[in-house]
Amino acid sequence: MSELPLFSPIKSIEITFKPDAEIVLFSGDVGEFVTQIPDNSIALIVTSPPYNLGKEYEDRVSIEKYLKTQAQLIAQLHRILRNDGSLCWQVGNFVENGEIYPLDILYYPIFKELGMKLRNRIIWKFGHGLHASKRFSGRYETILWFTKSDRYIFNLDAVRVPAKYPGKRHFKGPNKGKPSGNPLGKNPSDVWEILVQDWEELVWDIPNVKSNHPEKTIHPCQFPIELVERCVLALTNEGDWVFDPYMGVGSSLIAAIMHGRRAMGCEKEAEYVAIARQRLFDYFNGVLRYRPIGKPVYQPTGNEKVSQIPEEWKNSAQARLLDKPGEYT
DSSP: OOOOOSSOOOOOEESSOOTTOSEEEEESOHHHHGGGSOTTOEEEEEEOOOOOSOOTTSOOOOHHHHHHHHHHHHHHHHHHEEEEEEEEEEEOEEEETTEEEEHHHHHHHHHHHTTOEEEEEEEEEOSOOOOOSSSOOOOEEEEEEEESSSSOOOOSGGGOBOOSSTTOBOOSSTTTTSBOSOTTOBOTTSSOSTTTBTTTTOEEEOOOOOTTSTTOOSOTTOOOHHHHHHHHHHHOOTTOEEEETTOTTTHHHHHHHHTTOEEEEEESOHHHHHHHHHHHHHHHTTOOOOOOTTOOOOOOOSOSGGGSOOGGGTTSHHHHHHHSSSOOO
């Protein structure tokens, strides 16, 4: 459990949009809510839309109808996004009759038709999920980071990490003998264990929210707060609006409030809205359980019972594989 503010004042939570609000939780249809938001007012839109996979919280429709409906909403999101703002659209795959349809690829033309520019296609890699039997098990999703213009917020200093070799110096040229790094830290490319390839190779290794995750609620596809924190820190400034049109149980809003941003979310399931509200109260009261940003992914030592080979498998191919030197995930 991470350290949280014990006496942080509880901010008022509005139920409809107000220009001077700190937090807005709207219970209802996002298409209705977004009409309340003025043009060019949101610094960051970050969300994970329903994937149309036939889960209990969404209806299964054709992929064409699904994308057409989403395109209508995205046009409204483009309207409310500031000219220096960013949109982070986190999606997985649409699956039909065992065939994969990569949603990020299908979404791309929708954003491009609005003139938005793709800055990064980030891969979010996680270690656990549903097991497939007729194809490789899916263990990643993607985040499309679009900007509305060429003038956009990117706070590198907010996501810098301590340099691995801070004493390294220039060995030639006019700066010979002077420190070669940045005194504020290094771009998190090959240093941050969890972010080891994040901003350079665009692979984010963050555990997804499963049964033993400290943030787990009843939501079936909850994404971790940490995933949004990185976007908030790099792509917004304090006091900016962060909006999640499909907020679920409020992970995006919590990530925004943690770092001094204003937060706004919409969710049609009243039960999820109630959970999001309670999680915000838990944060202000210092009792919210969450996985802190940058915490290394747990690696079993081999001493745990669940990481040991069952007796029944001692002669199996998997046991022989695990006996080979090397790293396996």
